[in-house]
Every structure is written in C-alpha cells, then in structure tokens.
Amino acid sequence: MLNTRLVRPLSALLLLWVACAPGAVIAAANGAGADARLDSLGHKIASEQRLRLIVTLAPGQEPVLANPRAAFAANPALHQLRQDAVARLQQRLQQRLQSGALGDASRNRILKRFSNQPALVLDADSALFAQLRSDPAVSYIQEDHRLRPVLDLSVPRIGADITAANGFSGAGWAVAVLDSGVDGGHDFLAGKVIDEACFSSSQQSIDLYSLCPAGTDTQIGPGAGINCSGVNGCSHGTHVAGIAAGSNSTMTGVAPGAKVIAIQVFSELRNPSYCGSASCIVAFDSDIIAAMEYVYNHRGNYPVAAVNLSLGGGLYASAASCDADNQQTKAVIDELRAVGIATVIASGNESASSQIASPGCISTAISVGATTATDTVANFSNSASWLSLLAPGTAINSSVPGNAFQSWSGTSMATPHVAGAFAVLRSAAAGASVDELLAALAGTGVPVTDARNGVTTGRIQLDAAVASLTAGPAPVTLVIDNQDGNTQRTGTWKTSTAAGAWNNQSLYATGSASFRWLPQLTAAHSYAVYAWWTYHKNRSTAVPYTIAHANGTSTVEVNQRDPALAGDWVLLGSYDFAGDGSGYVEVSGANGQACADAVRLVPVSGPVGANQPPQVAIVQPGSGAVYDEGDSVVLAGTASDSEDGDLAGAIAWQSSLDGDLGSGTPLALTTLSAGTHTITATVTDSAGATATAAIELAVRAA
Incomplete structure (x- = not known):
C-alpha cells in the first residue's frame, strides 16, 4: 500500500447466494450480530444524510442462483442464465424504486449494477435504508466503503x-x-x-x-x-x-x-x-x-x-x-x-x-x-x-x-x-x-x-x-507393518501376546535374529523415522535399530522394557534416503529380547531435530458438494504428526458461516446454515505447530 492511502468505498451491499425462505429479512441473512451492525449503519446514514450502499438481493423466484459457484464456471450456458436472473432481480428493485414504493424516487437512485452478483449499489437516505432493512427481497446490506492505495x-x-x-x-x-x-x-x-x-x-x-x-x-x-x-x-x-x-x-x-x-x-x-x-x-x-x-x-x-x-x-x-x-x-x-x-x-x-x-x-x-x-x-x-x-x-x-x-x-x-x-x-x-x-x-x-x-x-x-x-510427486508418510510384504527376516520370530500392537500383531526374538522393513522410495528425500513396539517385562533395555540411508548406516538403541514408550511412535532420527530402494530399517535381538512391530517414515522439510508441523487432510465430503438444508453432512479427515503420531481425534472443524462445529472424525452435522461454507479442518501438535485443510460446500435453503 502506498503511504498516500488508498480509499475503498464500500457503501452498503445487499448480498445473498442461496435462496431465502419467503418473507425472510436481511437480519437473518446477516447472521449473528446483524441487528447491531445494521443499527450502526443506520446511525451513520442518519449522520451523513446519505450513503452508498451495496444491497444484495434475495434470489426469490430465481432458483438458478442456488447453484454452487463452481457450476457457473464449468457451464457457460448456466453462467448466462445466472446473469439473466441477476438482471431480472435488479430490474424488479429498480421498478419499485421508480414507482415510489420504497420512498421518494427523486432522492434515491441506483449507482451501479453487477453482472454476476445478485446485488447493486444505491445512493440511499435513512428512509430507504429503513425500508430495505425489512424488505424480503433484500438479503444483505453493507456500506460501499472507500479504499486507498497502500506501497x-x-x-x-x-x-x-x-x-x-x-x-x-x-x-x-x-x-x-x-x-x-x-x-x-x-x-x-x-x-x-x-x-x-x-x-x-x-x-x-x-x-x-x-x-x-x-x-x-x-x-x-x-x-x-x-x-x-x-x-x-x-x-x-x-x-x-x-x-x-x-x-x-x-x-x-x-x-x-x-x-x-x-x-x-x-x-x-x-x-x-x-x-x-x-x-x-x-x-x-x-x-x-x-x-x-x-x-x-x-x-x-x-x-x-x-x-x-x-x-x-x-x-x-x-x-x-x-x-x-x-x-x-x-x-x-x-x-x-x-x-x-x-x-x-x-x-x-x-x-x-x-x-x-x-x-x-x-x-x-x-x-x-x-x-x-x-x-x-x-x-x-x-x-x-x-x-x-x-x-x-x-x-x-x-x-x-x-x-x-x-x-x-x-x-x-x-x-x-x-x-x-x-x-x-x-x-x-x-x-x-x-x-x-x-x-x-x-x-x-x-x-x-x-x-x-x-x-x-x-x-x-x-x-x-x-x-x-x-520435483515430481510430493513425498508421503509411509507405515510398514511386520505383516506387510516389503519386509525380510532372519532367525526365528514368534508372535507376541503383548497388548498394544500396531496392527493387532507384534513379533519377538532374541540372539542373531533380525527383522528388516523395506520402504519402496522412488525419489530422494529426508524422512523422520519412527518405530512402534509392544511392552513386555522380558524386552531388552537396549534394542538396536539400524537405519540404512543415503549417507551410510546409523544405529539407535531403545528401551523396549519401558512401558511409557510402548504402544506409540518413537522417533529414531531423521535421515536422507535415496530414491533407489536401497534404504531400510532393521531391528535385531543381539542385545536381548526385541520386538518387531511397525515403522513409520514421515517427510521432513525442516532441519533435523526441529519440530515438524502436523499434516491434515479432509477426506469427506469432496470440495464442491451440495446438500439440502437439514441433510446429514459427515465431515471426516486424517491428521498425523512426526512427533505425536495420529492426531485425527484432535481435528477441530470450523465453518465460515457457522463458526466452530466440533472436533474429531467423523463428525456428523444436520444444522449447517443455508449458504456456501468454507469448511476448515485444523490440527495442532504438542509443540504448538498447526496445519489446516479446507473445502467448500453449499447448503441449499429448504
């Protein structure tokens, strides 16, 4: 922005994208705090005698306007129908203004029409504002503000x-x-x-x-x-x-x-x-x-x-x-x-x-x-x-x-x-x-x-x-279980009865027995490597894990006898892996009884040792989904973190229209307001780092 300010005139706008029930007034469309906002706007008009307002018109008998925005972008014919419907809404309000039905026609006039949005700009006095505020043909009013340049x-x-x-x-x-x-x-x-x-x-x-x-x-x-x-x-x-x-x-x-x-x-x-x-x-x-x-x-x-x-x-x-x-x-x-x-x-x-x-x-x-x-x-x-x-x-x-x-x-x-x-x-x-x-x-x-x-x-x-x-496809998080095909073992490994296995089964062995997980990496990248094991009183306190990576091999010893570490992802370190399939993670019983359960590789974008932010994705519904008011809308997502593991249960959901929706996954809702929602999923790890994902969905008014 320039230091010589840019003014943005935003006088009152009336906006609405989804059909309102007959008789609905703009207070409902404006949502929580609408009365206070409109009261404040009314005081400003009274003080200045006149004000530029952007007035959004309720679609009323123009059902084409209830389509989600993506539909207009994808279909030129539908886009033209939208523009025709918008023009009809604007014309109806103009006729009412000219007839005197909304007050003194000589004092109030239309300053601007939009081609796509069901709205227009009015030069309005207090009397017209009072009429529009309770008019069922109007869904939203805002000031047409003035803006200025910023450098x-x-x-x-x-x-x-x-x-x-x-x-x-x-x-x-x-x-x-x-x-x-x-x-x-x-x-x-x-x-x-x-x-x-x-x-x-x-x-x-x-x-x-x-x-x-x-x-x-x-x-x-x-x-x-x-x-x-x-x-x-x-x-x-x-x-x-x-x-x-x-x-x-x-x-x-x-x-x-x-x-x-x-x-x-x-x-x-x-x-x-x-x-x-x-x-x-x-x-x-x-x-x-x-x-x-x-x-x-x-x-x-x-x-x-x-x-x-x-x-x-x-x-x-x-x-x-x-x-x-x-x-x-x-x-x-x-x-x-x-x-x-x-x-x-x-x-x-x-x-x-x-x-x-x-x-x-x-x-x-x-x-x-x-x-x-x-x-x-x-x-x-x-x-x-x-x-x-x-x-x-x-x-x-x-x-x-x-x-x-x-x-x-x-x-x-x-x-x-x-x-x-x-x-x-x-x-x-x-x-x-x-x-x-x-x-x-x-x-x-x-x-x-x-x-x-x-x-x-x-x-x-x-x-x-x-x-x-x-650089090609982004690296993804990998989890390899002891029951997966891309594993190798030497010696005798027995099924453990210990609780808390990653996929209902963990193995144990002693002596020279070894178990190797083989991630099939096709592109070079740095990964944080984690291991999961089950607790047993006979486990070794110094179980060796060997990681083969692009720069050689590294061995990390862990205490599998500590119940506080079992049944969770434990970081073994971050390493660079080549994209030729040569890397592996191996555990052995060389230092006493060892458990082989699962390993996890998480892509690292920051320096080794730095807290890695979590990852979150929305898997249901798809962006652009359309529902009717009152339908059950199920929100589902996945979330994980390099240090904290699975965080799906901590996903916080929010709507751009309705605010906080709840947490966890899946989350079923039947009370989403009519309108176009941006649904955001947010997850925060134990170090305070956050990640978000968002989709858009539309709810058609009943």
Whole structure:
C-alpha cells in the first residue's frame, strides 16, 4: 500500500447466494450480530444524510442462483442464465424504486449494477435504508466503503532471477492490476498491457468524479486502463505493474514474461477534510467488485494467474468479522479462486500487529505483508495470525509514468511480488490449484517472525517454490507393518501376546535374529523415522535399530522394557534416503529380547531435530458438494504428526458461516446454515505447530 492511502468505498451491499425462505429479512441473512451492525449503519446514514450502499438481493423466484459457484464456471450456458436472473432481480428493485414504493424516487437512485452478483449499489437516505432493512427481497446490506492505495534488488532476493533463467518467467499468463491505471507506454512495460478497462464511480453530491479517460463510470477497451493524472496517487498502478511483470535490458519484475491486464478502479474525491489535501484518489468496493467480475467474465481471452489489489481501508481483528462485512467482495474472490485465479491483496500500512486491512483480511484472499532487506517485518506492515505471505516491500525501485523510476515502500509494493510469483508458478504448474500454489509459496518461504506478535510467516522464495512444484510427486508418510510384504527376516520370530500392537500383531526374538522393513522410495528425500513396539517385562533395555540411508548406516538403541514408550511412535532420527530402494530399517535381538512391530517414515522439510508441523487432510465430503438444508453432512479427515503420531481425534472443524462445529472424525452435522461454507479442518501438535485443510460446500435453503 502506498503511504498516500488508498480509499475503498464500500457503501452498503445487499448480498445473498442461496435462496431465502419467503418473507425472510436481511437480519437473518446477516447472521449473528446483524441487528447491531445494521443499527450502526443506520446511525451513520442518519449522520451523513446519505450513503452508498451495496444491497444484495434475495434470489426469490430465481432458483438458478442456488447453484454452487463452481457450476457457473464449468457451464457457460448456466453462467448466462445466472446473469439473466441477476438482471431480472435488479430490474424488479429498480421498478419499485421508480414507482415510489420504497420512498421518494427523486432522492434515491441506483449507482451501479453487477453482472454476476445478485446485488447493486444505491445512493440511499435513512428512509430507504429503513425500508430495505425489512424488505424480503433484500438479503444483505453493507456500506460501499472507500479504499486507498497502500506501497530491483528484491527480485534476486526472492530467487525470481533464478526462475526466469530456468525458463519460468510467467510467459503465457497475465496479472490483472486493479489500481490507478498503468502507463503502457513506459519502456519497462512495453508490449505488456493486453487488455484495459476502467470502473470509476462519479457522484457529484459527494464531490466524487470518475477518472476514466472518457469521463464515464465504466470504460472498456484500448486506453481505458491508462494511468490517471492530476491527482496524488495516479502513479501507483504503474509502479505496481512494473514490480509484477516489468522488463527491460537492465532489470526485470518478478514475472518478466507475464502480461498485464490494466484496470483503473479509482475515482477522484474532492474532500479536503477526508483527503488532507484538495483531492485524493479513492476506490469503492463496488468498483473493485465490478473489475473482478470483468476479469472473471473475460478469463477465456487470456489465462490470468492473479488479481493484484494494492489497496485497502478499515482494519479487522479476525477473518470471520471481515468476511461478514465484505460478503460480496468475498463472493467474487471465491469465484476467481474456483477457476484458478488468486486474488492477492495488501495487508495495509497501519503498523497493526493483530489486524489486517480490508479487503485483504478476507479469509480466501492471499494477504501480503512487507519485509525489509534484512528479512524483518517492516514496521508499517499490518500483521495477524491469518496473514498469508510476506514479500519485500521497502525501497522497491519500479516504473512510474513518464518513463521514469522511483523507489517506494509499502505493502502495496510487497503485493505485486506475490502476484507476479503466481504467474511464475503457473508457468511451472499450469494445472495446479490456487491452494497448491499458495502451499508451495508458504511451505518453501523463508520463515520470518514478527517481533510484535510472535507470528511466523514465510517470505516468498520463488526459486524454491518452483523447485517444489517441478520435483515430481510430493513425498508421503509411509507405515510398514511386520505383516506387510516389503519386509525380510532372519532367525526365528514368534508372535507376541503383548497388548498394544500396531496392527493387532507384534513379533519377538532374541540372539542373531533380525527383522528388516523395506520402504519402496522412488525419489530422494529426508524422512523422520519412527518405530512402534509392544511392552513386555522380558524386552531388552537396549534394542538396536539400524537405519540404512543415503549417507551410510546409523544405529539407535531403545528401551523396549519401558512401558511409557510402548504402544506409540518413537522417533529414531531423521535421515536422507535415496530414491533407489536401497534404504531400510532393521531391528535385531543381539542385545536381548526385541520386538518387531511397525515403522513409520514421515517427510521432513525442516532441519533435523526441529519440530515438524502436523499434516491434515479432509477426506469427506469432496470440495464442491451440495446438500439440502437439514441433510446429514459427515465431515471426516486424517491428521498425523512426526512427533505425536495420529492426531485425527484432535481435528477441530470450523465453518465460515457457522463458526466452530466440533472436533474429531467423523463428525456428523444436520444444522449447517443455508449458504456456501468454507469448511476448515485444523490440527495442532504438542509443540504448538498447526496445519489446516479446507473445502467448500453449499447448503441449499429448504
């Protein structure tokens, strides 16, 4: 984010994705705390006399809108039916406004319509707000907030020079820059801009003026996305675009092969008390939503890797509260994510240590904080526990209009590092999901701990992320039991009667007898090796386990007579294994009675001896599942940890709509609310490390 702030106008939005029962009012759709939120909004309208509101319309007699978002992305005909249904809903409300059924028609008008979302923007007074608040045709109301902007050595710092040299430059992909416009004539951006649009609200009653070149609120086509001029902040978009995809003979952006879709989303606000000067640029939520809809609807023209939003306004202390206040923005972010387009947003420059600015605070956005040249969190950068990534954001040299360059700082500058990184990753793994690409960036990033809050977040290391995506299938956890085929034994091994065996059977022997487990590894990797045995009073206190690995053999002696160690996974150490099948784990009775039960190999990504984070996966239901309200929804998952073993019973489940759902697996629910849920499974190990997995499901209203 630029230090010259980006305003996001988000006046009230009415949003709803699933059908409401007849007579439902927006308080129900807004969920817990809706009355207080709407009361607060009403007080603001009364104080300011008028306010821009985003109003979401209840689908009512338009059942096509109850389909999950993925269905529209996969079926162009259904997508057209959705747009037709949205237009009919908007037309019905317009007719009621014009007829005077909702108050004085001369005082209230429609400012903007959306093409995909069942919502529109109104210039509303208190009387209209009171009518809409209890109107069954309305499902959600929010303010159309104002947002403001937030801001050569950073490219090698994140390894982007290496990825480009290796042929991964983002070629064939585009980054959509939703900002103050882009100077496509700049040498650093020559030939980069492939599509242009402008969504810039005007409203003389609040001294708001469009910055589209034609002076209209919407402009599409060549020249529409050129940088604005004459107002502080109009250079911002050109600087951002250069970081993401710029290139010339002496320096490059993160993705020098990528193209740019330039979309101007700012308006000029002539309000000295708000701006601190005669005027400033601001971006309303509604214009940002319209711009993201444009990217979604035109994604077939050119593959888009990411949408960049280096803007924000308004701090949130939780993703849940942010999602609740920004439902329509989240809906479009989710639609983009479902078709493989990441929405990358600045965390903000307010120096907050437990808050993120909107819309970067939205749970499904990729939020980005800023680091310094020494890999510390920049003092201006907002941070919170759910921050997605970090990237360089201080003293970043990039293009500005007039064929010049300037060095700026801000989370605005960090954000296009990540947007460009998504383009590079797409050139390495075109078919990967946004979740997979984000995991690659987060999992290979340089860990940076924010001294203000103790939160550790990965600063992107692009060459490592590309390597992780191009190295073939990821290594997986292996468990080999004594009854499996890939084992060998010498001497006499007898079946033990001891309780607590891994798979109902353990063996024991003495003397020269040995038992060997043979993991069939096809790729070289480092693994933490664990053993499981049963307790018996006759077991040796120094049972030797020998591990054959890529660097030779190692022997570890364990006390199998200690009941506290039996019946659990005990770490034997971490070792590098070759991918040629030569490795093994062997136990022998050389030091007295030994038990042979099972061994477990867990991939290690960090240094040997460091706590390894747990792993969690959702196995039921599949993402995109659709249920009717009242159906039994069974959530099931797996979870394990290198040090703690099986953690499936500790999985905590949460819904983006209903909050905490319970723990354990399987978990059966019949009370999920109607709507589109992001279901998250979280597990925490004994050292405090966490892992999450998420799916999306839809519940249709009864």
